[in-house]
Amino acid sequence: MTAILLMNSILFSIAILLVIAEKFLVTYGECEIVINKDKMLKVQGGDTLLNYFAQAKIFIPSACGGKATCGYCKVEVLSGGGHILPTEEIFISRKEKLKGLRLACQVKVKNNIEVLISPDLLEAQELEVTVIKIEDVTSDIKYIFLRLDEPASIKFKPGQYVQFKIPETDEFRAYSIASSPLQNNVIELVVRLVPSGLCSSYIHEALDVNDKITLTGPFGDFYLREDSGRDIICIGGGCGMAPIRSILLYLKEKGMPRKVMYFFGARSKKDLFFTEELRELEREFKNFRYIPALSEPRPQDNWDGETGFVTQVVERLMPEGSDQEAYLCGPQPMIDASIKVLTQKRVKDIYIYYDKF
Ligand SMILES: Cc1cc2nc3c(=O)[nH]c(=O)nc-3n(C[C@H](O)[C@H](O)[C@H](O)COP(=O)(O)OP(=O)(O)OC[C@H]3O[C@@H](n4cnc5c(N)ncnc54)[C@H](O)[C@@H]3O)c2cc1C
Ligand code: FES
Structure with missing residues (x-):
């Protein structure tokens, strides 16, 4: 037992020493990062793609700040990226792996490397x-x-x-x-x-x-699709209000050209916000409906609106039909339950857009 412990601590110490040695002693010399076959960055190797991009003012999504917990910093590595790391595995599907997708925060630049970044991100x-x-x-x-x-x-x-x-x-x-x-x-x-x-x-x-x-x-690719005339179902909870409000304000300024139902889930009345603005939008446009749903209304709320989880309310009130598209934003369990209901209502999965947070 003592021998195993000793062996483990020796291996652990060697691993730490190797990391420190790599950080301070190993230099990779000048490396070239070729982006989209037309832009080249010359860097002193040793840091991550994500950091070199940031230094060059190329800002790709990195919501976790490079800790490999958001999975947002995907880029296509055409050559020179080495093997995919265990930290990347959960974010990269088999299909993406075949395409060469990697997490930019996990790819260390040690030699010349060639990458493709979606033109949207370069904006x-x-x-x-x-x-x-x-x-x-x-x-x-x-x-x-x-x-x-x-x-x-x-x-x-x-x-x-x-x-x-x-x-x-x-x-x-x-x-x-x-x-x-x-x-x-x-x-x-x-x-x-x-x-x-x-x-x-x-x-x-x-x-x-x-x-x-x-x-x-x-x-982000959670945004209003403007090239469609389908009716819109929005489902939100908590700060999921934010992107949906942006969509609604935009539609308002465009004269609310499409029919919109907005279901918003909260626990009690004190968790509702922007209510007056949304009611005003309802008064202004006949084809917009705002349906807040409270899961735990308090007696002092005097609530005579919809009650239950927002997805139960969607199930009760949303019409069936495949000519609808949906925008969902809120916590993961709400999104997962909403997708089930929308599928039962015959909304095609390609028309269900969501951001989970
Ligand atoms: C695309 C996208 C859009 C977002 N938009 C919004 C928005 O409009 N408004 C908003 O408030 N947030 C939004 N978020 C979430 C936001 O980015 C942060 O994750 C959140 O504010 C927590 O960051 P923090 O630094 O305070 O917590 P951290 O220091 O990152 O986390 C502290 C602890 O809290 C836990 N935690 C992290 N996030 C949450 C959470 N949301 N709920 C419960 N526990 C959590 C972590 O696991 C950790 O244990 C969005 C996230 C994404 C990916
Ligand atoms: S920045 Fe979050 S996974 Fe890379």
Whole structure:
């Protein structure tokens, strides 16, 4: 037993020494990173693709800040990336593996390397913003207004998100844009406090009016498909309100050209927000319906609206039909249950779009 323990601690120490030695002693010399066959970065090897991209102001989604826990930083590596690491396995499907997809935060550049980055991602940029207003909309959700300084405006699709850089750190977190893309000099966010969460605690406890913040973006393939006339079903919960609000404000400004039903799940009345704005939208457009559902209304709520889990309410009220598309945003269990209901209602899975967080 003692011999095994001794052997294990020797192996562990050797592993640590190898990591330290690689970090401080191994140099890989100059390496070339060729992007989309036309752009070349010359770097001193040893760091990750993600970091070299950031240094070159190429901002690809990296919601976990390079810890291999979000799976968002996928790029296609055509050559020179070495073997896929165990940390990448859970995020890369068999089909993606065959295509050469890798997590940019896990690929260390040790030699020349050739990659393909989706042209959409090359449009993401660094955004310098100033906080102009902060409001409490529930006991744990803040509504943040940011003015764009540099650049002075942003182009994004309703439903997309930005990454918020936590000051004095290299950490980023993703937040969906809650405002309309037609109001392009301001970005609004809604941020829920996650107990002991690094970024949400910073935003709730330290962020103040006039603070300067760095964002990157826009990112994400959860956005309104404008090339369709299908009726729209939106299902949201918590801060899942943000991207759906952006979609609704955009549709409002376009004259609400399509029929929209918006189901929003909350525990009790105190967890509802933007209610008056959504009711106003209902009054303005006959083809828009807002249906909040409370799972645990309190007696003092005097609630005469829908009750139960939001998916039960969707099941009860949503019409059946394959000519509909759905936008879902909220916690994973809500999304999974919603997809089941929508499938029963004959919505085609290719028309179900979602962001889980
Ligand atoms: C595409 C996308 C869009 C997003 N949009 C929004 C948005 O509009 N508003 C918003 O508030 N958040 C949004 N998020 C979530 C956000 O990016 C952060 O994950 C969240 O704010 C927690 O970050 P943190 O630094 O405070 O917590 P961390 O320091 O990252 O985490 C602290 C602890 O909390 C746990 N944790 C992390 N996130 C959650 C969570 N959501 N619920 C419960 N536990 C959690 C972690 O596992 C960890 O144990 C989005 C996420 C994604 C991927
Ligand atoms: S940045 Fe999150 S997995 Fe790479």
